[in-house]
Amino acid sequence: MATAIKGKLLLDGTGGKPLSNPVILVEGDTIVAAGTADDVPVDPEAQVIDLSDKTILPGLMDAHIHLVGLKSMEDMAELIRTPPPLSALRTTVEARRLLEAGFTSVRTVGGPTAIFLKQAIEEGVVSGPRIMASGRSFIQTSGGGDPWDIPLELMEIAASLGRGLAETVDGPVECRKGVRRRLREGADLIKILTTGAVFSKENPPTRVGFTQPEIDALVDEAHRMGLKVAAHAHGTEGIRSALLAGVDSIEHGTYLDDECIELMLKQGTYLVPTFAIFKRVMDTAGDDVPEYAMRQGLQVHETHERNFLKAYRAGVKIGCGTDFVGPPPIEHGPNAVELVYLVEAGMTPMDVIVSATGGNADLLALAEKTGTITTGKLADIIAVDGNPLDDMQTLLNVPFVMKGGEVVKHVSD
Numbered sequence: 001m002a003t004a005i006k007g008k009l010l011l012d013g014t015g016g017k018p019l020s021n022p023v024i025l026v027e028g029d030t031i032v033a034a035g036t037a038d039d040v041p042v043d044p045e046a047q048v049i050d051l052s053d054k055t056i057l058p059g060l061m062d063a064h065i066h067l068v069g070l071k072s073m074e075d076m077a078e079l080i081r082t083p084p085p086l087s088a089l090r091t092t093v094e095a096r097r098l099l100e101a102g103f104t105s106v107r108t109v110g111g112p113t114a115i116f117l118k119q120a121i122e123e124g125v126v127s128g129p130r131i132m133a134s135g136r137s138f139i140q141t142s143g144g145g146d147p148w149d150i151p152l153e154l155m156e157i158a159a160s161l162g163r164g165l166a167e168t169v170d171g172p173v174e175c176r177k178g179v180r181r182r183l184r185e186g187a188d189l190i191k192i193l194t195t196g197a198v199f200s201k202e203n204p205p206t207r208v209g210f211t212q213p214e215i216d217a218l219v220d221e222a223h224r225m226g227l228k229v230a231a232h233a234h235g236t237e238g239i240r241s242a243l244l245a246g247v248d249s250i251e252h253g254t255y256l257d258d259e260c261i262e263l264m265l266k267q268g269t270y271l272v273p274t275f276a277i278f279k280r281v282m283d284t285a286g287d288d289v290p291e292y293a294m295r296q297g298l299q300v301h302e303t304h305e306r307n308f309l310k311a312y313r314a315g316v317k318i319g320c321g322t323d324f325v326g327p328p329p330i331e332h333g334p335n336a337v338e339l340v341y342l343v344e345a346g347m348t349p350m351d352v353i354v355s356a357t358g359g360n361a362d363l364l365a366l367a368e369k370t371g372t373i374t375t376g377k378l379a380d381i382i383a384v385d386g387n388p389l390d391d392m393q394t395l396l397n398v399p400f401v402m403k404g405g406e407v408v409k410h411v412s413d
């Protein structure tokens with residue numbers, strides 16, 4: 001027996017025209033029909049979920065998060081000290097919070113435990129979003145996120161214990177071996193860093209990382225195994241190297257130039273600007289944020305928005321991701337702020353909705369399963385008061401969440 005969901009307005013995640021008075025029929029975990037009340041007859045026996053005062057959308061997706069159980073931003077080395085089982089337990093709370101905030105799928109791009117959290121969610125042990133996980137990302141020795149204040153010998157021991165956001169590989173041979181290790185662990189994609197980072201004390205965002213042969217080896221090996229590659233890249237040279245190797249998405253992309261934009265258009269590469277992390281960190285400017293991170297954040301911000309807009313207007317595909325890591329001010333929950341920021345940065349509200357749903361589904365390699373409210377897709381459905389096309393802030397308060405046909409949250413008014 002089907003469940004019928006009745007709404008006031010439907011934004012189906014394809015970018016098509018909003019539909020008034022929609023009815024969505026769900027059988028098991030799947031959408032079997034979606035359309036206007038006239039087009040979709042409802043069996044009188046069907047269970048009806050009445051959301052007729054709400055806007056219905058596909059479950060949101062965050063294309064760039066870290067689920068690592070980190071408690072403070074002050075010291076990234078805490079990630080090395082924290083035993084992975086403790087991190088994993090902490091992330092179960094974050095996973096539930098993400099799901100209740102309307103995020104039915106996420107992509108985790110760095111950190112050791114999300115691969116196992118994903119398994120636990122799929123087994124039904126804990127509740128959370130669908131996860132596409134990269135496992136630990138790849139950097140070269142000394143690269144963005146390699147804490148220089150910890151002796152290299154200790155970092156190598158930590159790495160062998162599976163700890164840390166990233167794993168160090170040097171030279172094409174180690175790069176290929178690293179990708180094969182990730183594959184063996186169960187990674188869904190590969191994450192690499194080709195430049196320094198805003199939150200790296202020693203490596204400013206413009207500094208280059210891997211050599212071209214190393215990036216080529218990482219990307220070629222990943223693609224041979226059928227895995228996409230996400231490249232963290234700020235500086236122009238690092239972005240270009242990643243694009244020349246054929247990565248599938250550029251994360252951040254601060255110093256994109258015209259040549260990079262051209263390559264992205266030609267290769268269909270996504271740009272995931274992750275405004276949320278920079279904005280939240282700068283707006284909060286709390287004591288928790290290290291001074292170097294504040295300074296570097298402010299330095300990149302203006303250029304970032306300008307180059308993003310150039311890429312968007314040229315037609316580059318935009319992914320929606322926050323880069324939230326866990327501790328305040330970048331705690332999981334209000335991840336929909338990225339949609340607000342993307343509108344502020346110049347995207348149309350409809351493009352932003354598509355980016356966070358159908359578009360992200362493509363980026364996450366989930367488009368055949370979910371991302372739009374269309375026949376045959378998994379019933380990942382949310383509903384909000386008001387119309388996000390008029391006010392994106394409405395997505396920060398999601399009273400109804402269904403994942404795979406199961407109602408995980410329904411706050412009635």
Ligand SMILES: [Zn+2]
Pocket residue numbers: 064065066109110323
């Ligand atoms: Zn990140």
